[in-house]
Amino acid sequence: MHILQPKHLKLNEKETEALLSSLNISKAQLPKILINDHALPKDCNVGDVIKIERKNSDDKIAFYYRVVV
Numbered sequence: 001m002h003i004l005q006p007k008h009l010k011l012n013e014k015e016t017e018a019l020l021s022s023l024n025i026s027k028a029q030l031p032k033i034l035i036n037d038h039a040l041p042k043d044c045n046v047g048d049v050i051k052i053e054r055k056n057s058d059d060k061i062a063f064y065y066r067v068v069v
Contacts, residue, residue: 006054008039016049019065033066044068 011019020026027049035046044050045068052064 005039006052008041009051009053010041010044011049011051015051019049027067030065030067032069035068040068 016027027047030049033040033050035044040050048068050066050068052066054062054064056062
């Protein structure tokens, strides 16, 4: 992982269900990320949900979510 690359974390099943219910969406409605993306953790499979932590210019952390396709 490169120092400038945002942190990518794989959510477990319980965290995924909590996220989807809080947003009131399904996995199909999340933005996609390809399985061959080099930023993904090594143990990712198709259908996993990824949490991306990115720092803003004012050092606040923003979270983004993607589903692996």
